Amino acid sequence: MKITHISAECYPIAKVGGLADVVGALPKYQKSSKITSQVIMPFYDNKFTSSNEFKTIYESKLKLGSKDFSFRVLEFKKNALDFDVFLIDVPDLLFKEYVYSSDDTNRFLAFQIATLDWILTWKKKPSIIHCHDHHTGLIPFMLQEAHNFKSLNKIPTVLTIHNAQYQGWFAHDKINLIPKFDLNNIGLLDWNNQINPLAAAIKCAWAVTTVSPSYMEELKQNANGLESLLQHESKKCNGILNGIDTSVWNPETDEFIIKNYKNRTLNSGRLANKKWLCETFNLDFEKPLFAFIGRLVYEKGTDLLPEVLEIALKNKNISVLVLGSGNEDTQNKLKTLISKHKNYYYAFIGYDEKLSHIIYAGADFLLMPSRVEPCGLNQMYALRYGTIPIVRNIGGLKDTVIDIDNNGFGIIHEEVEVNQILHAILRALNLYSSKTKFNKIRKEIMEIDHSWNVSANEYNKLYQSLLKK
Numbered sequence: 001m002k003i004t005h006i007s008a009e010c011y012p013i014a015k016v017g018g019l020a021d022v023v024g025a026l027p028k029y030q031k032s033s034k035i036t037s038q039v040i041m042p043f044y045d046n047k048f049t050s051s052n053e054f055k056t057i058y059e060s061k062l063k064l065g066s067k068d069f070s071f072r073v074l075e076f077k078k079n080a081l082d083f084d085v086f087l088i089d090v091p092d093l094l095f096k097e098y099v100y101s102s103d104d105t106n107r108f109l110a111f112q113i114a115t116l117d118w119i120l121t122w123k124k125k126p127s128i129i130h131c132h133d134h135h136t137g138l139i140p141f142m143l144q145e146a147h148n149f150k151s152l153n154k155i156p157t158v159l160t161i162h163n164a165q166y167q168g169w170f171a172h173d174k175i176n177l178i179p180k181f182d183l184n185n186i187g188l189l190d191w192n193n194q195i196n197p198l199a200a201a202i203k204c205a206w207a208v209t210t211v212s213p214s215y216m217e218e219l220k221q222n223a224n225g226l227e228s229l230l231q232h233e234s235k236k237c238n239g240i241l242n243g244i245d246t247s248v249w250n251p252e253t254d255e256f257i258i259k260n261y262k263n264r265t266l267n268s269g270r271l272a273n274k275k276w277l278c279e280t281f282n283l284d285f286e287k288p289l290f291a292f293i294g295r296l297v298y299e300k301g302t303d304l305l306p307e308v309l310e311i312a313l314k315n316k317n318i319s320v321l322v323l324g325s326g327n328e329d330t331q332n333k334l335k336t337l338i339s340k341h342k343n344y345y346y347a348f349i350g351y352d353e354k355l356s357h358i359i360y361a362g363a364d365f366l367l368m369p370s371r372v373e374p375c376g377l378n379q380m381y382a383l384r385y386g387t388i389p390i391v392r393n394i395g396g397l398k399d400t401v402i403d404i405d406n407n408g409f410g411i412i413h414e415e416v417e418v419n420q421i422l423h424a425i426l427r428a429l430n431l432y433s434s435k436t437k438f439n440k441i442r443k444e445i446m447e448i449d450h451s452w453n454v455s456a457n458e459y460n461k462l463y464q465s466l467l468k469k
């Protein structure tokens with residue numbers, strides 16, 4: 001069986017968030033004597049692509065409306081990853097320093113068309129085409145409907161929804177960019193009078209998955225406008241919890257962190273990492289260290305962080321470190337707090353992979369007050385490194401964290417509300433002061449198995465069932 005994943009992100013080649021981690025890990029865990037798993041993604045202009053060597057394996061031209069664009073397919077000269085990756089280079093559109101921006105409609109359409117043009121030439125076609133999020137959402141439609149790609153329409157397609165907030169909408173006046181199809185079927189592309197790639201994928205893919213079971217259920221009530229569609233298609237929908245790549249996220253071998261550790265050496269290892277964080281960012285080492293890592297966007301609840309932290313920091317009994325970027329207003333408010341709470345608080349505005357690993361290894365608690373969290377990987381990384389998660393009871397957070405009052409190991413709040421988050425912080429402080437319990441939980445959570453093994457198998461079972469159809 002040959003599984004072809006198509007995605008805008010894949011770690012370590014290009015990462016904005018969890019999508020990259022998933023697409024960079026799942027293929028490793030799917031591989032077996034009977035399965036090959038590969039990734040097709042865009043070729044961006046970034047540090048990774050400039051420091052690796054690639055060779056061209058295919059060259060052609062694609063049509064976007066009336067315009068022609070040349071493209072190449074690249075592969076590594078020496079593959080640094082555990083699975084095959086093919087990069088689609090459309091120099092005029094995709095080769096940029098960013099992954100996402102305002103011209104994404106044209107960029108990702110070109111990516112999808114080039115990908116299918118190239119697959120048409122393969123001798124051994126994919127057994128399954130697995131698309132991730134709206135950037136690849138027109139593929140199931142094009143395979144089913146576009147005249148050029150009809151010969152591929154027997155290949156089963158899977159759509160995984162990592163985040164239904166983003167749907168890739170564009171206006172009908174761009175319809176000519178989509179390869180020719182029978183206009184009687186235009187309804188498959190439409191949702192609320194717009195072309196909606198995510199909706200089109202939900203309608204046309206053979207199977208739809210979300211990245212946690214709870215998120216699947218939540219989407220039927222709240223999916224940024226797609227609720228009724230998901231209810232209607234519920235028979236082919238399934239929630240499969242993400243895993244984590246334990247070869248990358250392992251405190252025993254992690255090359256990013258200051259001191260490696262395992263369960264037995266948790267205390268000394270974590271102290272060394274905390275010490276480094278506190279020295280580097282001028283934080284009080286004696287206090288419990290609360291951290292946030294992530295995109296500063298409404299779904300993550302980060303608009304409330306400045307107010308929460310302002311109040312929480314008043315008593316000077318905690319230290320706080322924030323790593324993230326996004327909404328400008330939130331960034332500014334988080335930066336303003338730095339001078340007010342010297343020695344107890346720092347906000348690193350930006351993206352820093354190494355620093356994120358050290359935070360998982362050194363912070364005592366990780367805050368995730370998400371309004372929407374399809375899965376969330378941060379809490380699973382935190383658990384693996386012995387950091388106690390403080391999460392809102394939603395989506396994948398609900399499926400992976402059990403509250404300490406329920407014989408669990410994390411702290412859960414129901415709503416995204418300043419007082420509830422503050423109350424959760426108070427409960428965390430309480431736990432921190434019961435040193436024996438606190439240390440016992442840290443050791444226990446390191447042992448929870450969230451590796452991809454179980455979930456990769458779930459995907460394989462899904463593919464098998466599609467191949468039987």
Ligand code: ADP
Nearest residue numbers: 017018294323324350351352353356376377378
């Ligand atoms: P999402 O995909 O919604 O952003 P996830 O929890 O699934 O959320 O995954 C986020 C991933 O991105 C994690 O690997 C996290 O460590 C990483 N990450 C997010 N923001 C940053 C940042 N500013 N610097 C470094 N890593 C980050």
Ligand code: GLC
Nearest residue numbers: 018019162211374375376377
């Ligand atoms: C999305 C979601 C996040 C999930 C990630 C990987 O970005 O916001 O919750 O963990 O995808 O599936």
